[in-house]
Amino acid sequence: MQRKGNAKVILPSDGIFLPCQSEWIKDDSRLKLMVKSRQIGMSWSSAYAADERTAAQGARFDQWVSSRDDLQARLFIEDCKMWAGLMNLAAKDMGEIVINDKDRLTAYVLQFDSGKRIHSMSSNPDAQAGIDPKTGAPAGIDKGWAYAPGASVDASLTQMVADKLITYPEAIATALAADIARYKAGR
Numbered sequence: 614m615q616r617k618g619n620a621k622v623i624l625p626s627d628g629i630f631l632p633c634q635s636e637w638i639k640d641d642s643r644l645k646l647m648v649k650s651r652q653i654g655m656s657w658s659s660a661y662a663a664d665e666r667t668a669a670q671g672a673r674f675d676q677w678v679s680s681r682d683d684l685q686a687r688l689f690i691e692d693c694k695m696w697a698g699l700m701n702l703a704a705k706d707m708g709e710i711v712i713n714d715k716d717r718l719t720a721y722v723l724q725f726d727s728g729k730r731i732h733s734m735s736s737n738p739d740a741q742a743g744i745d746p747k748t749g750a751p752a753g754i755d756k757g758w759a760y761a762p763g764a765s766v767d768a769s770l771t772q773m774v775a776d777k778l779i780t781y782p783e784a785i786a787t788a789l790a791a792d793i794a795r796y797k798a799g800r
Contacts, residue, residue, distance in 0.1 A: 634658035660692035679736040
């Protein structure tokens with residue numbers, strides 16, 4: 614068989630992780646920052662490493678993970694739950710926990726038998742700052758300056774999809790309506 618192109622396959626040497634993922638897992642620094650691409654498995658391998666460190670007897674620290682947005686924060690905890698199951702680690706999904714009620718700051722939490730937790734939260738400033746009840750804008754933004762071009766696009770897109778539900782077969786319309794409701798609840 615003749616090879617085409619110049620691509621090389623780099624097989625993992627220690628199991629299922631690529632070399633860059635293995636290096637990331639083995640790095641036990643207290644603070645780890647990375648400029649990375651999308652869809653390269655770093656969240657997946659970070660979830661493995663976080664589980665391994667957090668579940669260990671004698672673990673000293675909780676793990677705090679900051680993700681791009683709320684959805685990615687939830688997905689990270691799902692990856693952690695998957696790894697915990699594969700490694701037979703006792704872990705309990707604590708759901709969304711309020712960290713600071715005043716600022717409405719929350720994180721998704723997975724607690725291990727060690728007593729330590731993985732906290733996964735959005736790095737979106739709006740999610741971390743909370744909404745100022747006086748202005749209705751993110752904390753620190755003065756009244757009238759919270760204009761977000763395109764913010765209304767979501768509402769009109771949701772309405773357009775809802776309007777189209779009538780034309781779909783009942784089973785599809787019901788499933789789509791449930792997805793829209795889950796999406797709205799997750800905001």
